[in-house]
Amino acid sequence: MAYPIAYQLYSSRNFPPLAAQFPILKQMGYDAIEPWLPAYEADPALFRRQLDDAGLACYGFHMPLSGLVDEPERFIDIALTLGATLMIPPYIPVEERETTSAFWQRLGEKLARGAQKAQPHDLKVAWHNHDFEYLALPDGSRPIDHILETGGDTVWFEIDCGWITRAGADPAAELTRYGDRIAAIQTKDTAPPGTAADDGWTATGDGIIDWETLVPLFKQTAADHIVAEHDNPSDWQRFAGRSIEKLRALGL
Template structure:
């Protein structure tokens, strides 16, 4: 049975943190995934995790921190008991515009991967939609990142793959050996959940999660993270998504 995790970014609009962690533990989660906005209150976060009984095996760290404040990232990850550090995003003005540029960026990611390996951590990239969209020269950023950073793993956000216009089953099949974790979320039917940016609770959207789940089970991934970019009801999202995950 999987140890279900929860990306705390989904709860950013529902403070306080300690109450959120207690809710997640009561709902049935055993893990959570951190993100950059939580780390400045490191002691508070560590204490709240201990009080709730939840662990944080993975966390998102911005590229700026990894590149310019590497020691701080390592300290945070070690303090919180993480085993994998994940870079989740690249701001639009920092994104390369051609394949050569993405391969050069991947080389920088590979350096971080090797540094983290020396510190005892895994390193992964978390995708959004832009990495799946073809560049003017035909290159696909996600493929270029995985090619140029062989020591880096992938936390696949399946719903963002779909929003990027790609077939997630193809990507999971092609790069499954690199997948260390997965974000589980859903896309609402056209016109629904407009107040939630078109996202849906897991199993309450249009994605074929039973088929996707079987594909993910063939990968090394053992961290499965519930996420919703803009839920209107935190308790509803957490409970319904976990219920779907158990049914998978």
């Protein structure tokens, strides 16, 4: 199965103007952009026109959790303007995190309430992980399990294989465990521990993750697209080009 492949625009945030990147990404073979706030916030309609002009889609976009909780209608309108179907809160700042199960269960409940508001518009809500969701709480449980179990079936999951690996967890196990909840798969790769260049991140296939083992598991999930991301590349075009080349070589 050949998946549509999106490019997480956060990867090249340090190389403006962003719209100038779109034709380059299209030429490389990308099908879509996954933007993050604030890339689309100033003028979502203009952002959509720039994507259309480049022949790119937007399947999902990253947004603040506070936007889903406090301004759901605004972000639903943004989703509809961008043509996205997936609304993705990706992060809780460290100063706002708590180490109790109840805190992460409340997060799941917030996502479920947002999903309920999005559903009539044919939109889905998905959580995107970093490493902290895989670090055990004092009671031995994991935040990711509380988020998804309390959120229920209307809360989807954009799984980031790189951050799971950084947390010392096994992306293969997580792909299997939550396969029917996974809406999108981020193929972020990480260099060996101790690597300083590019904050230790690397192009897909250039790091320590065994993608050949993971790809068969991708096909057992509910994911309908793949997302390439690198948190801080010194050369965004090299990252983008090598990543999509690797993903297509893997049959994705």
